[in-house]
Amino acid sequence: MLAQAPEFELDLIAILLRVVHTACAGTLLGGLVYMRFVLAPRTAEDAEHDCYAGRRGAWAACVGICTALLLASGAYNFWVIITENEVPSLYHMLFGIKFLLAFVVFALMALLAGKTNVAAKLRGKLIRWLNVTLAVVLAIFLLGAVLRSIPKTPKLNPAPVADPPAAELEIE
Numbered sequence: 001m002l003a004q005a006p007e008f009e010l011d012l013i014a015i016l017l018r019v020v021h022t023a024c025a026g027t028l029l030g031g032l033v034y035m036r037f038v039l040a041p042r043t044a045e046d047a048e049h050d051c052y053a054g055r056r057g058a059w060a061a062c063v064g065i066c067t068a069l070l071l072a073s074g075a076y077n078f079w080v081i082i083t084e085n086e087v088p089s090l091y092h093m094l095f096g097i098k099f100l101l102a103f104v105v106f107a108l109m110a111l112l113a114g115k116t117n118v119a120a121k122l123r124g125k126l127i128r129w130l131n132v133t134l135a136v137v138l139a140i141f142l143l144g145a146v147l148r149s150i151p152k153t154p155k156l157n158p159a160p161v162a163d164p165p166a167a168e169l170e171i172e
Contacts, residue, residue, distance in 0.1 A: 021073035024066040036130040060113040085152035098143040
């Protein structure tokens with residue numbers, strides 16, 4: 001006889017937002033790695049070389065969209081975890097650090113893709129700032145892995161209060 005599979009609810013929104021979160025993080029990391037190991041060495045060799053070659057606007061849009069989606073999906077994922085689970089204070093501390101580091105990455109990525117004077121100065125030392133950004137991104141990934149491994153205890157939903165049994169009617 002076949003064993004009965006346990007029943008569970010599939011939270012499609014949570015799954016979709018986890019995929020969006022992971023895809024956006026992967027997109028930013030992939031772009032960062034490409035810039036650091038493919039574009040930046042070429043820029044270091046040739047001072048006149050534009051690392052974006054006219055594609056700065058497209059990358060800036062990608063950074064902006066990924067940043068917005070990471071913030072939205074990350075906020076939802078965090079909300080689901082803390083409302084459905086009892087988590088230790090360590091979880092909150094590590095999440096706070098991860099959240100602050102994410103803003104460092106968002107700022108650096110936006111500046112490196114930007115067209116301001118500050119952005120141009122950062123691109124003057126492109127390899128240094130790409131290394132810093134990569135280090136912070138790797139710290140975020142490490143913190144994410146640690147956060148996933150912290151045990152979470154599902155909050156117990158109080159049992160619904162049953163109506164008291166109706167008094168039996170006596171018919172005489």
